[in-house]
Amino acid sequence: MSKHQITNKCTSCHACGQVCPTESIFYGHGQYVIDLDTCTGCKVCVPVCPVKAIIPAGGEEGSSSGTSYEEEEN
Numbered sequence: 172m173s174k175h176q177i178t179n180k181c182t183s184c185h186a187c188g189q190v191c192p193t194e195s196i197f198y199g200h201g202q203y204v205i206d207l208d209t210c211t212g213c214k215v216c217v218p219v220c221p222v223k224a225i226i227p228a229g230g231e232e233g234s235s236s237g238t239s240y241e242e243e244e245n
């Protein structure tokens with residue numbers, strides 16, 4: 172599973188920070204950020220974000236490299 176990151180679409184609503192099982196999401200530099208050292212890529216945070224600001228780290232949205240992270244179960 173790929174680690175995740177938060178883009179600048181984040182509105183700091185705090186929703187994701189409450190659901191992360193590894194407490195990898197914290198507030199810093201004006202928005203929420205994910206600690207890639209502890210993020211397990213579980214994707215629990217992805218569906219709770221109202222602005223879809225959480226994306227796989229290293230993979231751009233809509234990139235052609237192939238990984239789409241819809242609601243697939245692992």
Ligand code: SF4
Pocket residue numbers: 174175190191192193194195196205209210211212213214215216217
């Ligand atoms: S993918 Fe999982 S471990 Fe990583 S920040 Fe989101 S909820 Fe936390």
Ligand code: SF4
Pocket residue numbers: 177180181182183184185186187188203219220221222223224225
């Ligand atoms: S749920 Fe989305 S908008 Fe809310 S704090 Fe997390 S990344 Fe930001």
